[in-house]
Amino acid sequence: MKTIIIYAHPYNKSFNHAILQHEVQRLVGADISYQVIDLYDENFNATFTERGLQLFSTGGSDDPQVREYQAMIKSADNLEFIFPIWWNDLPGMVKGFLDKVFTLHFAYEDASKGIKGLLTNITSANVITTSKSPTWYLKYFTGNAIGNAFIKGTLKQVGITNVNWKNFGNIKKSTETQQEKFLKHL
Secondary structure (H helix, E strand, C coil): CEEEEEECCCCCCCHHHHHHHHHHHHHHHCCCEEEEEECCCCCCCCCCCHHHHHHHCCCCCCCHHHHHHHHHHHCCCEEEEEEECECCECCHHHHHHHHHHCCECCCEEEECCEEEECCCCCCEEEEEEECCCCHHHHHHHCCCCHHHHHHHHHHHHCCCCCEEEEEECCHHHCCHHHHHHHHHCC
16 A cells, blocks of 8 residues: 655645644554655646646646656555645645646546546545634535535546545634644544
8 A cells, every 4th residue: 555645835834744744654653655745845836838738638748747746646545635725725736736747648538428537546535634714614605625626526537536535624723732633533
């Protein structure tokens, strides 16, 4: 079993970073092979170049990190996404990762009724997020972008169907005890 963690937060003293450290320790303790894709630390460029966008329609890329990340994902059984929810949605860095890495012939093929997902090697995925808003507010009053567009839309379309989402809401009002409790239940 192998896990790839896709981590997106620019500040290494954030609670998101504490989540990352916790998950790495958990995987090491369970003797599970893992790799971390730290999008900020690796200076991932989440935007397309003109040439990159031209290649997109054929499943190509002019970004060497894209092929590296695709090879990592193809070698994995499990994905973990760790990121903050900004403006009720994925941060631009994560969206750009999906746009550039989940390409034609890698993550999906065109089909007569939409697309056919190719990432069926991924047997499970965990999405761990933090937000200023309470989780219920994100789910019921802002359109549930994580649950609907990201999990039921993007991940499901590329063949990842067993997805668990845990959000630590009200991050600004949280206590250290609440944060520790959240980490214990991951």
